[in-house]
Amino acid sequence: MEELGKRAMAGDVRAASRLIRNMEDNMPGTEAAIKHIFPFTGKAHVIGITGSPGAGKSTLTDEMIASYRNKDKTVGVMAVDPTSPFTGGALLGDRIRMQRHAEDTGVFVRSMATRGAMGGLSKAVGDGIHVLDVMGKDVIIVETVGVGQQEVEIINHAHTIIVVLVPGMGDEVQALKAGLMEIADIFVINKADREGAARLHKETLSMLQMGKFENGWIPPIVSVESVSEPISFAQSVGVLTDKIDEHYQYLIKSNILATRSHRKATAEIYESLRAAILAPILDDLAANGELELMVQKIMKRELDPYSLAELVAEKYLISHDCLKV
Amino acid sequence: MGNKPMRVLLAKTGLDSHDRGIRLVARGLRDECGMEVIFTGLYRSLEEIVEAALQEDVDIVGLGVHTGREMELFPRLRELLDARDAQDIILIGGGVMPQMHRTSLKESGLVMEIFGPGSSVRTIAEVLRQVITAKQTGIDAL
Numbered sequence: 001m002e003e004l005g006k007r008a009m010a011g012d013v014r015a016a017s018r019l020i021r022n023m024e025d026n027m028p029g030t031e032a033a034i035k036h037i038f039p040f041t042g043k044a045h046v047i048g049i050t051g052s053p054g055a056g057k058s059t060l061t062d063e064m065i066a067s068y069r070n071k072d073k074t075v076g077v078m079a080v081d082p083t084s085p086f087t088g089g090a091l092l093g094d095r096i097r098m099q100r101h102a103e104d105t106g107v108f109v110r111s112m113a114t115r116g117a118m119g120g121l122s123k124a125v126g127d128g129i130h131v132l133d134v135m136g137k138d139v140i141i142v143e144t145v146g147v148g149q150q151e152v153e154i155i156n157h158a159h160t161i162i163v164v165l166v167p168g169m170g171d172e173v174q175a176l177k178a179g180l181m182e183i184a185d186i187f188v189i190n191k192a193d194r195e196g197a198a199r200l201h202k203e204t205l206s207m208l209q210m211g212k213f214e215n216g217w218i219p220p221i222v223s224v225e226s227v228s229e230p231i232s233f234a235q236s237v238g239v240l241t242d243k244i245d246e247h248y249q250y251l252i253k254s255n256i257l258a259t260r261s262h263r264k265a266t267a268e269i270y271e272s273l274r275a276a277i278l279a280p281i282l283d284d285l286a287a288n289g290e291l292e293l294m295v296q297k298i299m300k301r302e303l304d305p306y307s308l309a310e311l312v313a314e315k316y317l318i319s320h321d322c323l324k325v
Numbered sequence: 326m327g328n329k330p331m332r333v334l335l336a337k338t339g340l341d342s343h344d345r346g347i348r349l350v351a352r353g354l355r356d357e358c359g360m361e362v363i364f365t366g367l368y369r370s371l372e373e374i375v376e377a378a379l380q381e382d383v384d385i386v387g388l389g390v391h392t393g394r395e396m397e398l399f400p401r402l403r404e405l406l407d408a409r410d411a412q413d414i415i416l417i418g419g420g421v422m423p424q425m426h427r428t429s430l431k432e433s434g435l436v437m438e439i440f441g442p443g444s445s446v447r448t449i450a451e452v453l454r455q456v457i458t459a460k461q462t463g464i465d466a467l
Contacts, residue, residue, distance in 0.1 A: 093363075095366075115330075
């Protein structure tokens with residue numbers, strides 16, 4: 001597995017994609033590869049893009065790739081799409097919009113399904129970012145749908161966060177209320193040639209004016225117009241990537257980058273502890289059937305979840321049964 | 326934990342725009358079989374398809390052909406995959422093609438199976454699973 005890490009670092013596409021898959025699948029031994037590559041990570045500028053389905057994130061990402069390639073930067077993309085909670089399957093279609101870069105060796109696009117495991121997604125995304133990073137990608141774009149808890153966790157891995165809004169979805173102000181306001185570094189109003197764009201711009205602006213931005217960066221709003229006008233579309237995305245670079249420079253100058261790296265490191269510790277401690281306990285409980293017994297006890301009100309958690313903690317943590325990882 | 330869904334790339338190439346079938350298959354493999362399906366969209370070159378297959382680390386590439394060019398496309402696709410050391414990625418086909426072409430492609434070992442009109446998604450998924458189990462090279466055998 002360490003071998004895969006070495007090959008990924010040498011830019012081997014197959015090794016890199018296999019490594020990401022092993023991480024997603026929780027294959028035994030994957031940690032060895034991460035341990036190997038970790039010291040060489042932390043060089044790339046990680047950009048998170050989020051917004052509601054149909055907001056145009058993939059199309060925007062596609063144009064951003066073009067813009068960064070014009071600036072001679074290499075780009076890695078992780079496009080996250082939801083897994084069906086009922087069947088475990090996923091249809092990953094973000095790639096369709098990014099095919100024009102398929103043969104450019106400076107671009108690596110990877111689709112990832114959310115799979116729904118607790119906290120697992122954010123870990124897989126974080127590890128995936130490490131792989132793209134050691135492949136030598138200058139810019140890594142992480143694209144996710146929506147603003148649920150999982151997405152906010154993913155966003156912890158990004159240095160610059162872009163929130164994509166579109167007119168006419170009816171959820172403009174709602175979306176802003178739902179905590180997006182706090183996480184966005186840059187707002188994009190996509191499809192800005194559509195009706196309602198001016199109003200959306202005004203609403204976003206007034207929301208921003210009410211906000212407090214203690215670190216001094218006030219999120220700019222970038223309007224991006226129709227894809228059917230390729231030249232003006234490319235130009236406005238050019239404005240966007242300039243803003244992103246400006247934000248990154250700001251992070252460095254104002255030392256906020258350290259705060260973001262702190263946040264990222266904290267998230268990574270949580271995730272690795274969860275994988276190393278909680279996951280084996282749950283696996284063990286499930287394997288010996290105790291988990292099901294516990295569920296039954298709780299359903300019959302013979303035990304409450306808190307006492308149960310204490311019992312589990314006593315069994316595994318205090319007696320060190322399961323900590324031999 | 327421990328769930329390792331199969332990853333399948335479904336692709337269309339050239340000017341062939343008959344995508345009704347392949348979209349149905351994509352949907353079916355996701356909904357009825359719990360697979361992770363990546364669809365390339367229409368009008369891709371074989372080189373683009375190969376690159377996507379490598380970057381997505383799929384087990385299987387399914388190519389839908391409705392242009393009568395299957396005897397050129399499948400061998401070329403196999404050649405391009407092999408040139409990138411992707412001998413382990415299995416090819417399947419779909420679409421309308423003459424029986425003699427289907428037989429020849431299957432017998433030459435280039436294509437594991439070809440699914441024509443009327444194939445059920447369940448059958449397709451069953452075959453895909455068997456193929457993968459039979460392969461058993463294991464994800465980490467690379």
